[in-house]
Amino acid sequence: MAHDTQVASSTLLQKAALAVAATFALVxxxxxxxxxxxxxDQMEFIGHHSGAELLGIFAVSVLHNLVHLAFGIVGFVLAKSFDGARAYLIGGGIIYLVLTVYGLVVDRHDDANFVPLNAADNWLHLVLGIGMIALGLLLGNRSEHRNVGRAV
Known part of the structure; x- marks a missing residue:
């Protein structure tokens, strides 16, 4: 029954962080x-030469997939606490905005493109970054955290 209590006492912020983490792990x-x-069959471990594309749209490599898995695992761990969930969403969002800028600055065929990125990845990273930061800020209100478990 302890699990039911823990789930019931989770904040909306923590649930959002879990949903984002699950999505990253699934991807x-x-x-x-x-x-x-x-x-x-064209997937490379690292670099821009990987010809593999998730859903035929997003450039991926073994490293890219492992990063998504790691990002998901980190999210599962951090979502256990309110502050951790907020840090995961806001910090992760910032990372994805930086990755967006990186993808726009580095040519797709440049050796510096160590995690294959294409235009679809750049747009997705921009949306992820904005969305994660928005979730962290909008749901990361301390008053919500204090009111968990109180009768309305």
Missing amino acids: GVLGFIPGITTNY
């Missing part, structure tokens, strides 16, 4: 499934 796993990832 990381899907990146390793042929068919869901097109040109699977």
